[in-house]
Amino acid sequence: MIRPGDLTLLAAALIAVPGQAQTAAAPVEMRAPGAPATDPELLRPLTPLADFTVEPVAPPTASDGKPVVIHYDVSVAGIAATGVGDQFDALSTLRENGRKSESMAQVAIRADEDVKLLEKLLRADGYFDAQADSAITPVPGDAARLKVVLTATPGERYRLTTITLTGPATVPPLLARSAFKLQPGAPIVAIDIESAEANIKLRLPEQGYPFVTLGQRDIVLDDVTHGGDYTLPVAPGVRSRFAGIRLEGDPVLPPAHVAVIARFKPGELYDNRKVDDLRRALVATSLYSSVSIEPVPPADSAVDSDGTAPVDLLVKGGRGPRRTLSGSAGYATGEGVKLQGSYINRNRFPPEGALEYDVIAGNQLQSLGASFRRSNAGQRDRSFQASLTAANQDFAAYNAKTVTLAASLARLSTPIWQKRWTWSAGLELTASREHDFDESRSTSDARLYGIVAVPLQLGFDSSDNLLDPTRGFRVTIRNSPELSYQSTVFGYDRSQIEGTAYRRVGKNIVLAARLRTAEIVGASTAEIAPTRRIYAGGGGSVRGFGYQELGPKDATNAPIGGRSSVEFGTEVRYRFGNFGVVPFLDGGQVYDASLPKLTGLRYGAGIGGRYYTNFGPLRFDVATPLGRKPGESPVSVYISIGQAF
Structure with a gap:
């Protein structure tokens, strides 16, 4: 053994004499004065490698001679205080293979890879002096199991x-x-x-x-x-200001209309958030298959005296499909089966002038309509729409054949572009032939109505999702002054206020609540056309009851509607993966008076299933009325897209 301070030099010298053959000299020991003599074994020549006999260790085998699968346990020491444990667990070669192998050599290779991984992770986390090693030992009494221990020495963190x-x-x-x-x-x-x-x-x-x-x-x-x-x-480059819009490739929308959609004006300081907002708005038009927007570097001579330069935006995009044919189906107790189809040409009248045809075929509702919509009409997010619709409605409350011509200017939310504030103002002209009831409500008669309405709406939405909200609230106010013509002309006012709130409780549960009131003032129930009265009951109202089933009824127990209503509902939405379960309780009533009361409330309870898709949840609700009365269905079923509220 060589102790510290010892200086031992072992050398073999060859002495060459001119003209004579070279002979090997005896080993010469050189040591410092007073140093102990060197162990002679250290001077013994090493055994040539060729004389070694290497016998590989045979892997354990089963009684049938097949290789035994080697299982191993893995433990890591020294990284508890570093914070790289989760990363190592996710990337470990030893652990990603189920902790089993077909050979001990394979286990050793995996251990070497994990040693390198440990050092790499530690150095990436600031431990630049980190070192790691591994040890593989057999488990006593189990020839087919090994223990792999990885040990890290992180050192000081830089x-x-x-x-x-x-x-x-x-x-x-x-x-x-x-x-x-x-x-x-x-x-x-x-x-x-x-x-x-x-x-x-x-x-x-x-x-x-x-x-x-x-x-x-x-x-x-x-x-x-x-x-x-x-x-x-x-x-940093040159400080820039917004300038113009340039197009490259297929000019889906002209530069002037793109400028209308943009939320910035020429001369404003460049802000990439507004550029990204413009890109998303162009995608929301559904006229592009893809969109990219890049600033164009200005010439050096374009820099103004204030140190800024005007920068154009280059819009690159491919034209998306202009025409869409779509369909949907639904069912609700009281409304029956309803099949709906639509055909739309999104840019029939450029820019963004869409022409749409809709048809509804159901056992209680049939309609055919055509509409024109101009999106971003002179201003971002503002749309103009005109429509003509003919419908035949055959419900328990009334039978009506109507033709409606309507126009509106609006700022509304869409599933792609949800807005906090929304509004709409419109004009409706309706001619209808409807069954009404005399004052005794014992006989029915068909009457002709001419109605002029000015529907107005204002909404506020702080929820996080249009079709499946989990937090926030919504408030919507609707008001529609109307003139009705039968033998005389008279006026009345229809209004509705609705509020909904959502709150997440835990990871998978959302509590949802809704309150809605509606009123008609200025005319009696008998004067108002049946299609303009207030009804309650159904999938979007008080579940457990059929469509329009709540409220005053005639001598045949058919609903006739009223002039006011109050509705409320609560849900507990529990989601697991792409599925969900929703127990709920709804309540409400319709009154003949012009102001709602809180008397005679009816309740419905039930449970629903949800299947969550990328465009919203599919809803299947089953409910029953509490305190069911004669003539009321014991079970009501509702199927649709989106939550109930």
Whole structure:
């Protein structure tokens, strides 16, 4: 054994004498004065490799001679305080193979890979001195099981000592440094460094610098202080203002209409958020198969005296399918089966002038309609629509044949583009032939009605999803002053207020509630056309009852509608994967008075199933009336798309 301080030199010398054959000299021992003599065994020549006999270790075999599957246990020591355990578990080669192998050599290869992985993860997390090794040992008494132990020595974690961003100044100053969220003292973690750099490329284009570029980072580590000096060159590029719109490829929409959709005006400071908003708005038109928008670098001579330059936006997009043929089917107790189909040409009258035909075929409702809609009509998110519809409605409350000509100007939500504030204002002209009831409500007669209505609507929506909300609330106010002509002309006013609220409880449960009131003032129930009266009951109202089933009834127990109503409902929406279960309780009533009361309320309870798709949940509800009366169905079924409210 060589102790510290000993100096032992072993050498073999060859002495060459001119003109004579060379002979091997005896080994010469050289040591410091007073040093102990060297062990003679150390001077013995090594055995030639060719004389070794290597016998490979045979893997364990079963009694039938087939190789035994080797199982192994894996444990990792030394990383509990580092935070890389979850990453290692997800990427481990040893663990991704079910902890079994066909040979011990394969286990060793996997262990070596995981050693490299451990060191890589630790260094990416700021432990630049990290080392790891592995040990594989048999489990006593079990020849087909091994124990693999990985041991890591992370060392000290390195932290940022200084942060220096170089490059031209910005307006306002230090934009890049404020976007680089890390501060001295923060651990040098690879993903944090990359995220901070990406934030520069995200934030500067929002502040007028669309052409920012980053140079090569430099981090100088000090293994004594365990600190690092970080340097990053930042070239912000020219400060820019919005200018014009350019098109490349198929000009789906003209530049002037694209400018209408944009939420910025020429001359405004460049903001990449508004560019992304424009891209999403163009996608929402459904006229594009794909859309990209890029700022066009200006010429050096275009820079103005204030240091900014006008920048055009280059819109590239492919034309999407202009025509769509679609259909849907539904069923509800009291409404029966309803099949609906539509054909739409989205750009029949450019720009964004859509022509749509709709047909409904049901055992209680048949209709045919045509409509024209101009989207983004002179202003972003504003639409103009005109329609002509003929319908035959044969419900328990009335039988009506109607023709309606309507026009409206609106700002409404869509499944793609949900808005917080919505509104609409319109005009409706309706001619109808409807069955009405005399004052005794014992006989029925067909009457002709001419109705002029001015429907108005204002809505506020803070929910997180149009078809499947989980938080927030909605409030919608509707009002429709109307003139009705029979033998004389008289007026009345129809109004409705509805509020819904949603709250997530835990991970998979959403509580939902709804309250709705409606009133008609200015005319008696008998004067108002049956199709304009207020009804309740059905899948979008009080479930457990048939469509329009609640409220006053005639001598034959058929509903005749009323002038006011109150409705409410609660749901507990439990979701698991793509499925859901929804127990619910609804209540409400229709009154002949012009103001709603809280007397004679009827309740319905039930349970529903949900299947969640990428466009919204499919709904299947089954409900029963509480305190069922003669003539009321014991069970009602509702099938549709979207939640009940």
